[in-house]
Amino acid sequence: MKNIVILISGRGSNMQAIVEAGLPHRIAAVISNRADAGGLDYAQARGIPTAVVSHREHPTREAFDAVLAAEIDRHQPDLVVLAGFMRILTPGFVEHFAGRLINIHPSLLPSYTGLHTHQRAIDDGVKLHGCTVHFVTADLDHGPIIAQGAVPVLRDDTPDTLAARILKVEHRIYPQAVAWLCGGQMWLNESGKVTSNGPEANDTFIVAPEME
Ligand SMILES: Nc1nc2c(c(=O)[nH]1)N[C@@H](CN(C=O)c1ccc(C(=O)N[C@@H](CCC(=O)O)C(=O)O)cc1)CN2
Numbered sequence: 188m189k190n191i192v193i194l195i196s197g198r199g200s201n202m203q204a205i206v207e208a209g210l211p212h213r214i215a216a217v218i219s220n221r222a223d224a225g226g227l228d229y230a231q232a233r234g235i236p237t238a239v240v241s242h243r244e245h246p247t248r249e250a251f252d253a254v255l256a257a258e259i260d261r262h263q264p265d266l267v268v269l270a271g272f273m274r275i276l277t278p279g280f281v282e283h284f285a286g287r288l289i290n291i292h293p294s295l296l297p298s299y300t301g302l303h304t305h306q307r308a309i310d311d312g313v314k315l316h317g318c319t320v321h322f323v324t325a326d327l328d329h330g331p332i333i334a335q336g337a338v339p340v341l342r343d344d345t346p347d348t349l350a351a352r353i354l355k356v357e358h359r360i361y362p363q364a365v366a367w368l369c370g371g372q373m374w375l376n377e378s379g380k381v382t383s384n385g386p387e388a389n390d391t392f393i394v395a396p397e398m399e
């Protein structure tokens with residue numbers, strides 16, 4: 188059984204999808220940089236240890252990251268999962284958790300790194316957008332890719348409608364990526380639950396070559 192620590196900044200729907208996937212691993216803690224993150228209420232209601240490490244209470248990124256890393260380390264994580272965590276992490280933090288620090292980003296990396304990806308994709312008139320699970324490196328949204336899900340952009344899409352469509356795919360590929368990285372040959376079915384069967388017929392996983 189592996190120890191998973193999940194970092195959030197908001198509602199935490201990706202965290203919820205991972206919790207509800209039924210993985211045979213421990214969600215050791217859910218930690219947020221914002222005390223008002225809705226995901227904290229969900230985790231507490233499920234009896235998952237929570238903590239808040241506020242970036243506003245530290246004078247520098249390095250100071251914040253050091254306190255955050257110490258809080259994470261208390262839970263002896265095998266995997267640290269950024270799930271809507273909205274702070275850029277310093278090279279020292281990334282190095283400390285290198286190889287066991289992942290993120291989900293709402294674009295098909297390497298396209299559209301950074302923020303506001305849905306609006307930018309719509310503005311550019313792209314026909315395909317999606318989401319990417321990747322290892323976190325010092326360079327923003329540039330780490331080795333673990334999985335991607337591709338989603339069509341519709342003519343009348345707004346950032347919100349596109350984000351909602353992509354979020355459903357995020358909730359499939361993130362738990363799947365966590366399952367793989369925690370050493371399981373597990374697959375998750377359409378409803379996002381662990382199954383002993385192989386990938387679903389219409390899965391949109393693009394497994395990075397180094398993962399094969
Ligand atoms: N060193 C890295 N840190 C983080 C990465 C990464 O790949 N390398 N991924 C991000 C997640 N993310 C996109 O997927 C992302 C999150 C936040 C920002 C950003 O500009 N944040 C601002 C604050 C914004 C806010 O508080 O609302 C900032 O940190 O100044 C860009 C991309 C997580 N960290």
Ligand SMILES: NCC(=O)N[C@@H]1O[C@H](COP(=O)([O-])[O-])[C@@H](O)[C@H]1O
Pocket residue numbers: 195196197198199200201202270271272273291292293301302318354357
């Ligand atoms: N650059 C990071 C970023 O934009 N992440 C995105 O924030 C949302 C968090 O939703 P959630 O809190 O419901 O999981 C998700 O769509 C995730 O891809």
